[in-house]
Amino acid sequence: MDLSLFFAGTAGSVPSARRGLPAVLVRRGGDRLLFDCGEGTQRQLLRSVGLVDVDSVFITHFHADHWLGLPGMLKAFGYALVEESRPGHLDARLAEQLGVVPGPDFGRLQRGETVAGVSPDQVMGPTREGRKVVLSGDTAPSEALAIAAHEADVLVHEATFAEEEIERARQTSHSTARQAAELARDADVRMLALTHISSRYAGPELRDEARAVFGATDVLRDFDTIEVPFPERGKASIERWSERKARERGPEGEPATRAEPVASP
Ligand SMILES: [Zn+2]
Secondary structure (H helix, E strand, O other), X not given: OOEEEEEEEOEOOOOOOOOOOOEEEEEEOOEEEEEOOOOOHHHHHHOOOOOOOOOEEXXXXXXXXXXXXXXXXXXXXXEEEEOOOEOOOEOHXXXXXXXXXXXXXXXXXXXXXXXXXEOHHHHEOOOEOOOEEEEOOOOOOOHHHHHHOOOOOEEEEEOOEOHHHHHHHHHOOOOEHHXXXXXXXXXXXXXXXXXXXXXXXXXXXXXXXXXXXXXXXXEOOOOOEEEOOOHHHOOOEEEOHHXXXXXXXXXXXXOOOOOOOOOOO
């Protein structure tokens, strides 16, 4: 089942020419969950992947930059999306050799039943982990978040400031890129995705600061997507909007049907 995070906006507090206000669209199978909905989110979606029917909207905090795009939302903070673990693979050949007839009995084995004297642990591989995605919302470094993010496939964490502004980060209950990276390292996450970027930063300086502590870090730009495969199929990866447009245009050089971000980063 597909799982991806589309970054409709990656700014902190105020939009800039390059970054819209915070919004992350999580797509899992047919489900659409929107995390935060800064002013202009509908327009950002229209300009990129198109408007979507959103099943649920989650607001990570109540600052106006996160909910003006959707007035009247309920109170909320950080979120952890955790999939249940999946049963292991059924070794069909082995099951048959042991006398199980292919068909409904395979399903019974997969549901944990013993069939014809053959128990699931004889023919099924180890239980496979589900995926875990954690979104910080606006936050100072938080131990509760570090615990929730333990071994997450992706941690989306705010990085409003660079370390040189650590005092300002403390005063405003935000994080620096380095603090986010320290948390990612301590939580043993597999990818750190930085967002909620103050307009004073371009992005690469925050990325470099974080990577000095935790290598698997990137700073997201508007309209980037993170694909999160099941763990046995590889690691999460970012598709930049520019790469996606180039892929969709294809070798013929067909013009893109949708607009570019306000200004290409
Ligand atoms: Zn904010």
